Amino acid sequence: xxxxxxxxxxxxxxxxxxTTRFETTCEVEFRSGGIIQRGTSLxxxxxxxxxETDVRFSxxxxxxxxxxxxxxxxxxxxxxxxxxxxxGIGVEIIEKDSSYLHYYSxxxxxxxxxxxxxxx
Numbered sequence: 001x002x003x004x005x006x007x008x009x010x011x012x013x014x015x016x017x018x019t020t021r022f023e024t025t026c027e028v029e030f031r032s033g034g035i036i037q038r039g040t041s042l043x044x045x046x047x048x049x050x051x052e053t054d055v056r057f058s059x060x061x062x063x064x065x066x067x068x069x070x071x072x073x074x075x076x077x078x079x080x081x082x083x084x085x086x087x088g089i090g091v092e093i094i095e096k097d098s099s100y101l102h103y104y105s106x107x108x109x110x111x112x113x114x115x116x117x118x119x120x
Contacts, residue, residue, distance in 0.1 A: 021045040022107055027068040032061050041067060046104055052088040057081040075100040
């Protein structure tokens, strides 16, 4: 069994990735080729996020991303599409700003005391 801990943005999800992934819902704006699209992040980690959207991109497409974090800050990221699924896109973060790093770190350091165990 793997432990899951609730944070300000939701549940920590652990899997085969090298960094902790948090469930979260944030508004996201992303752009490739000058066209701005909108979506919702469903989870994020230090090096990636999943964006729920109807828009599909080919793998390796570079995106400029604005993510409206739950703490009220807006983070500017650069990402590379690693997969397109029926409900969205998986993005590897290749450039991140201090707002994103601060927010991610704060979730690692401030888990809620009522941890739940759950298998993935």
